[in-house]
Every structure is written in structure tokens, then in C-alpha cells.
Amino acid sequence: MASYHFLLFFLVAAFAISEADGKKKLSTDFYCSSCPELLSIVNEGIISAIKKETRIGASLLRLHFHDCFVNLGGPSWKVGLGRRDSITANRSDANNSIPAPFLDLSALKTNFANQGLSVNDLVVLSGAHTIGLARCVNFRAHIYNDSNINALYAKTLQSKCPRSGNDNVHEPLDYQTPTHFDNLYFKNLLAKKVLLHSDQELFNGSSTTDNLVKKYATNNDAFFKAFAKSMVKLSSIKPLTGNKGQIRLNCRKAN
Ligand code: HEM
Ligand SMILES: *[C@@H]1O[C@H](CO)[C@@H](O)[C@H](O)[C@H]1NC(C)=O
Ligand SMILES: *[C@@H]1O[C@H](CO)[C@@H](O)[C@H](O)[C@H]1NC(C)=O
Ligand SMILES: *[C@@H]1O[C@H](CO)[C@@H](O)[C@H](O)[C@H]1NC(C)=O
Numbered sequence: 001m002a003s004y005h006f007l008l009f010f011l012v013a014a015f016a017i018s019e020a021d022g023k024k025k026l027s028t029d030f031y032c033s034s035c036p037e038l039l040s041i042v043n044e045g046i047i048s049a050i051k052k053e054t055r056i057g058a059s060l061l062r063l064h065f066h067d068c069f070v071n072l073g074g075p076s077w078k079v080g081l082g083r084r085d086s087i088t089a090n091r092s093d094a095n096n097s098i099p100a101p102f103l104d105l106s107a108l109k110t111n112f113a114n115q116g117l118s119v120n121d122l123v124v125l126s127g128a129h130t131i132g133l134a135r136c137v138n139f140r141a142h143i144y145n146d147s148n149i150n151a152l153y154a155k156t157l158q159s160k161c162p163r164s165g166n167d168n169v170h171e172p173l174d175y176q177t178p179t180h181f182d183n184l185y186f187k188n189l190l191a192k193k194v195l196l197h198s199d200q201e202l203f204n205g206s207s208t209t210d211n212l213v214k215k216y217a218t219n220n221d222a223f224f225k226a227f228a229k230s231m232v233k234l235s236s237i238k239p240l241t242g243n244k245g246q247i248r249l250n251c252r253k254a255n
């Protein structure tokens with residue numbers, strides 16, 4: 001459980017800077033006087049949720065990423081903090097904005113650049129795939145058709161994810177420690193043992209991203225620091241502040 005502490009730290013930090021009710025700018029101290037206990041309450045809530053189901057950490061992290069790229073709406077933990085919610089939800093917008101696992105490096109770069117995120121942000125934030133799972137349908141092409149994958153690793157996965165069918169079989173994004181937030185994802189990239197085509201694109205002969213991957217594979221501390229920084233950047237994309245958006249009464253739908 002200890003390795004989740006870092007994850008908890010940045011989840012709390014990222015959401016704290018997202019509080020924006022009534023203010024035109026995001027700030028870290030919005031609840032300083034109105035709710036000084038906020039951060040410890042959120043922290044305790046997340047810890048107890050992860051104790052019950054370890055994948056909750058991965059789910060929250062992925063949700064945060066997707067919610068910052070498009071206006072998918074506000075789940076309850078966010079409403080609780082008072083960040084304003086979207087009035088709209090646009091499925092095709094979501095389909096277009098969220099990067100797909102079959103994208104190549106240049107498309108991934110463009111996708112992130114469209115949100116004001118750098119190549120370093122792309123590599124660092126992809127390190128989130130150190131936790132959580134992906135479905136067969138999302139990694140099938142990589143394990144059957146790509147050449148840049150360790151042969152034995154591919155074979156093991158093929159035994160679980162057939163050429164057709166079993167689309168919803170889940171496998172860990174980090175085959176070594178799928179519930180620990182660490183830099184093994186980057187070591188897996190060096191060994192060509194990652195699940196998604198889009199992941200391996202980050203270490204596939206492009207010197208810029210290859211060097212970043214090597215750096216984070218050898219320096220866990222550098223990864224953690226860079227990840228916290230890029231998450232703050234991620235959480236400040238297109239926030240709804242001031243009188244924009246609304247606070248949903250039912251977090252599943254606009255008022
Ligand atoms: C770089 C482009 C990215 C692509 C193409 C991508 C794609 C995917 C895909 C296909 C899955 C598996 C979904 C499924 O099969 O159900 C996944 C899972 C996940 N992604 Fe990403 N992702 C990207 C970046 C990110 C970023 C920036 C974050 C967070 C900072 C993130 C966090 C996660 C997490 C935590 C999971 C596991 C979710 C779970 O187990 O419930 N991803 N991603
Ligand atoms: C969005 O993607 C989903 C899943 O691939 C698909 O079922 C849906 O038709 C798409 N919707 C739009 C509006 O593009
Ligand atoms: C949804 O987003 C697409 C672009 O992805 C845009 O063409 C369309 O007009 C939007 N629909 C609504 C209802 O806003
Ligand atoms: C793999 O490539 C073949 C030949 O191009 C194609 O027919 C097949 O659909 C691909 N498989 C996957 C899972 O993408």
C-alpha cells in the first residue's frame with residue numbers, strides 16, 4: 001500500500017488546484033478557510049477506497065486524464081470539491097480528443113500538443129500505465145502484428161487474448177507490478193514488454209523520446225517529480241471557472 005502514497009499525494013494536489021467555484025482562476029488555497037480539513041478528508045476517502053479495491057487508483061487516474069482532455073462531466077469526488085462541471089458532453093468530441101492505442105508517435109505528439117502538452121509531458125504521463133489494466137481488444141494488434149515486442153511476452157499474451165473473441169479479457173499494463181506506482185513501465189519499454197502499441201511507440205527509434213524513456217527508467221525520483229509537475233499541467237487544461245459551467249445536482253448529468 002505504501003507505494004500508493006505518492007499517487008494519493010498527487011491526486012489530492014491535482015484536485016485541490018482544480019477548485020474553482022466562483023473564482024476566475026484555479027488556486028490551491030480556495031478552501032483554506034471554508035474547509036481546512038478538505039485535503040485530509042479526501043486523502044482518507046481515497047485510501048479507504050483503494051483498500052477495498054486496488055484498481056480504484058488506476059480508475060481515478062485515467063478518469064482525471066480523460067476529463068481534462070474533454071468535458072466529460074463531473075463524478076462525485078470532484079463535485080464534492082466544488083469544481084464547476086460541464087453543461088455539455090459530446091461523444092464525437094470525446095472520441096476525437098482521447099488518444100487511441102493504435103496511434104503512432106507523431107499522432108500522439110499532435111494529440112498532446114493540441115492540449116498544450118509537450119513531448120516530455122507525453123512520455124511522463126504515459127508512465128501512468130504503471131498501474132491498471134487494458135482490454136484484449138485494445139492490445140490485440142500489438143501482440144499479433146507488431147515487430148517491436150518481446151517474442152515470449154507476446155506469446156504469453158496471445159494465449160490469453162485470441163485473434164478473435166475474448167475482447168474484454170483484461171491484462172496489466174505493467175506486467176511486473178500492476179498495482180504499484182513506480183517506474184517499471186519505463187523499464188518494460190526498454191525490454192519491449194508493454195501492452196499497448198502507443199506505449200512502445202515512445203521507445204522505438206526516435207531519439208528524443210527514447211532518451212526520455214531511458215532517463216525515467218533509470219531514475220525513479222526524476223520520474224516522480226516530473227509526473228507531479230505534468231499532472232498539475234494536465235489538471236489546468238481548459239478548467240471551467242467563474243460563471244462558466246455549473247455545479248451539478250446529479251453528477252451523472254447536466255442540471
Ligand atoms: C498517451 C496516450 C494514451 C493512450 C493511447 C492511452 C490508452 C489507454 C488504453 C487503451 C487503456 C486501456 C483501456 C481499456 O482497455 O479499457 C488505458 C488505460 C489506462 N490509462 Fe491510458 N492512455 C494514454 C495516456 C494516459 C494518461 C496520460 C494517463 C494518466 C495520466 C493514463 C492513465 C491510464 C490508466 C491509469 C489506465 C488503467 C485504467 C484501469 O485499469 O481502470 N493514460 N489507457
Ligand atoms: C464513439 O466511440 C464509440 C466506441 O468506439 C462508438 O460506439 C460511438 O459510435 C462513437 N460515437 C461518435 C459520436 O463518434
Ligand atoms: C461535437 O464535437 C464535434 C467535433 O468533435 C463538433 O463537430 C460538433 O458540432 C459538436 N456537437 C455539439 C452538439 O456540440
Ligand atoms: C494484422 O494484420 C493483418 C494483415 O494486415 C490484418 O488482416 C489483421 O486484421 C491485423 N490484426 C489485427 C489484430 O489488427
Ligand SMILES: *[C@@H]1O[C@H](CO)[C@@H](O)[C@H](O)[C@H]1NC(C)=O
Binds near residue numbers: 146147205206
Ligand atoms: C516502430 O515500430 C513499428 C511496429 O509498430 C515498426 O514497424 C517500425 O519499423 C518501428 N520503427 C522504427 C524506427 O524502429
